[in-house]
């Protein structure tokens with residue numbers, strides 16, 4: 001999340017050489033910020049779109065800690081630059097997932113080449129270890145598990161996505177359900193996602 005001019009602390013972050021915010025500010029629109037009661041896909045009132053954060057020195061901790069996947073992961077191809085793709089990658093390894101925030105102004109951006117091919121490859125790799133890709137576009141969500149796609153529609157923060165893996169005719173097959181905030185039994189290759197936790 002960018003300042004209008006890059007500060008020293010920004011330069012100390014472990015970012016891919018040559019990649020910087022440069023006034024992008026897309027994450028200040030797409031990501032929810034609980035501390036600011038800012039919903040997803042709405043511009044933060046402190047953002048100067050295309051320039052940076054007006055309260056950079058006092059921005060809340062989630063903003064301080066966030067660097068999109070394009071900035072910090074050298075394996076991410078250049079075409080994922082948020083300013084161009086209109087999508088923000090958020091790798092969450094401890095939760096074994098990639099959350100992809102898509103600008104509602106371009107809701108099908110992730111379905112177009114080369115993005116969809118990339119996402120299928122990542123979803124396939126993550127499924128090997130029980131992980132998944134979650135695509136957020138405004139209030140609507142889609143889950144990618146292996147090569148399967150699950151449109152989940154509008155979800156509440158109290159909802160929990162539960163997925164189970166089972167042997168299928170050509171590999172693993174998945175079942176996905178949405179529960180209203182219940183605890184879930186865990187199985188290998190399966191998992192649960194609390195929507196208030198993204």
Ligand code: SF4
Nearest residue numbers: 001021024025027068
């Ligand atoms: S989406 Fe990435 S490049 Fe754009 S402002 Fe946020 S951290 Fe910077």
Ligand code: SF4
Nearest residue numbers: 001028044047053063
């Ligand atoms: S407080 Fe600043 S860094 Fe955080 S979302 Fe708002 S504009 Fe972006």
